[in-house]
Amino acid sequence: MTDFPLPPNATIGIVGGGQLGRMSAMAAARLGYRCHIYTPEPDAPASQVAFRTTLADYDDTAALARFADSVDVITFEFENVSFEGLSLLAEHRPVLPGPEILRISQDRVAEKRFLNSACIRTTPWAQVETLADLRSAMSHLGLPAVLKTTRLGYDGKGQALIRAPSEAELAYSLLHPKPLILEAFVDFSAECSTIVARGKDGRAVAFDTVENRHRNHILDLTLAPAPFAAEIRAEAQSMALRIAEHIDLVGLLAVEFFVDANGAVLANEIAPRPHNSGHWTIDACPVSQFEMQIRAVAGLFLPPAIRHSDAVMKNLVGPDEIVLWPQIVATPGLIPHHYGKIHARPGRKLGHVNVLFPYGSLPGQFGIAAALGVLAPSTI
Ligand code: AMP
Numbered sequence: 001m002t003d004f005p006l007p008p009n010a011t012i013g014i015v016g017g018g019q020l021g022r023m024s025a026m027a028a029a030r031l032g033y034r035c036h037i038y039t040p041e042p043d044a045p046a047s048q049v050a051f052r053t054t055l056a057d058y059d060d061t062a063a064l065a066r067f068a069d070s071v072d073v074i075t076f077e078f079e080n081v082s083f084e085g086l087s088l089l090a091e092h093r094p095v096l097p098g099p100e101i102l103r104i105s106q107d108r109v110a111e112k113r114f115l116n117s118a119c120i121r122t123t124p125w126a127q128v129e130t131l132a133d134l135r136s137a138m139s140h141l142g143l144p145a146v147l148k149t150t151r152l153g154y155d156g157k158g159q160a161l162i163r164a165p166s167e168a169e170l171a172y173s174l175l176h177p178k179p180l181i182l183e184a185f186v187d188f189s190a191e192c193s194t195i196v197a198r199g200k201d202g203r204a205v206a207f208d209t210v211e212n213r214h215r216n217h218i219l220d221l222t223l224a225p226a227p228f229a230a231e232i233r234a235e236a237q238s239m240a241l242r243i244a245e246h247i248d249l250v251g252l253l254a255v256e257f258f259v260d261a262n263g264a265v266l267a268n269e270i271a272p273r274p275h276n277s278g279h280w281t282i283d284a285c286p287v288s289q290f291e292m293q294i295r296a297v298a299g300l301f302l303p304p305a306i307r308h309s310d311a312v313m314k315n316l317v318g319p320d321e322i323v324l325w326p327q328i329v330a331t332p333g334l335i336p337h338h339y340g341k342i343h344a345r346p347g348r349k350l351g352h353v354n355v356l357f358p359y360g361s362l363p364g365q366f367g368i369a370a371a372l373g374v375l376a377p378s379t380i
Pocket of ligand 1 (some may be wrong): 089188214
């Protein structure tokens with residue numbers, strides 16, 4: 001039996017050993033909690049800062065059971081852990097957010113169905129099992145459209161843009177036999193996201209909506225707050241809060257949105273864990289997304305998700321950016337975060353930098369470039 005709120009020195013189990021788990025473990029330590037990481041990866045970023053690690057595969061049922069029995073509550077930082085694995089853990093200890101939320105977020109069809117059932121607007125979509133389904137979906141949704149695998153896609157992987165009917169067969173052959181979904185292409189003016197936390201008592205808080213800019217399909221910059229109309233930011237926040245309530249969230253959840261050319265906000269994806277687009281909260285908010293997650297799963301009070309500064313977060317991706325680390329740590333105003341990864345492969349997220357601006361004074365493109373200094377050339 002786990003009693004909430006967890007007292008100091010209780011142990012929080014985190015499934016996944018990446019940078020998200022690392023930053024959650026650091027936030028947990030500040031609240032007096034110990035973290036036990038479950039990961040198949042030796043020397044994982046989270047293990048380097050945690051109390052204990054279980055090194056085992058995600059489908060090792062005996063190791064999962066032992067891990068669960070050694071902790072007070074379990075959360076996760078890695079979405080591709082199996083629903084069955086989390087369900088097994090949930091037989092031993094509370095898993096927060098619940099495995100059912102993970103199941104929905106892991107499958108784009110279940111996710112879109114859930115969102116639409118909660119009256120959350122998405123781009124029109126259709127499930128695709130055969131080439132005939134694809135042709136019929138194209139005639140309903142129109143072109144261009146994006147064909148995606150329903151599971152295990154990230155950073156633009158497992159997707160193909162179809163611009164003309166003649167491209168359908170090639171796109172299908174690239175992604176088939178995985179289950180697929182076709183989405184109407186959104187001619188978006190911006191991509192944004194909102195992170196919400198919700199406690200056992202139903203109290204929910206939402207961080208400010210931020211704008212996300214990608215490079216090579218990987219998040220490059222987050223601007224907090226998103227530099228567009230306050231009504232659009234508020235609409236995304238209220239949608240994220242509605243999703244959290246509808247899904248009965250206990251924990252943290254990120255919602256990614258498109259803002260279309262008319263300013264309409266469409267939900268794209270949900271992720272029931274800390275999110276790369278929330279890393280700015282570590283330095284610009286009294287309570288970061290990681291502390292909110294830990295507070296929510298530990299049953300602590302959730303303070304308001306307020307921001308004392310405007311901020312820009314720049315990811316450090318691959319060897320070309322991490323090579324700048326000596327200059328980054330020598331530049332006043334760049335707040336560095338290194339993930340402790342030894343191998344700097346191209347496309348790998350190795351750290352990030354936050355830059356703060358006084359509340360209400362997020363500059364435009366040139367001001368951001370000036371503030372990023374040595375990191376600006378890749379951005380502008
Ligand atoms: P996702 O894996 O769904 O987050 O998609 C990765 C990226 O592909 C998004 O950040 C968008 O830039 C782009 N994308 C995905 N779906 C669509 C869509 N329906 N219309 C336009 N662009 C999309």
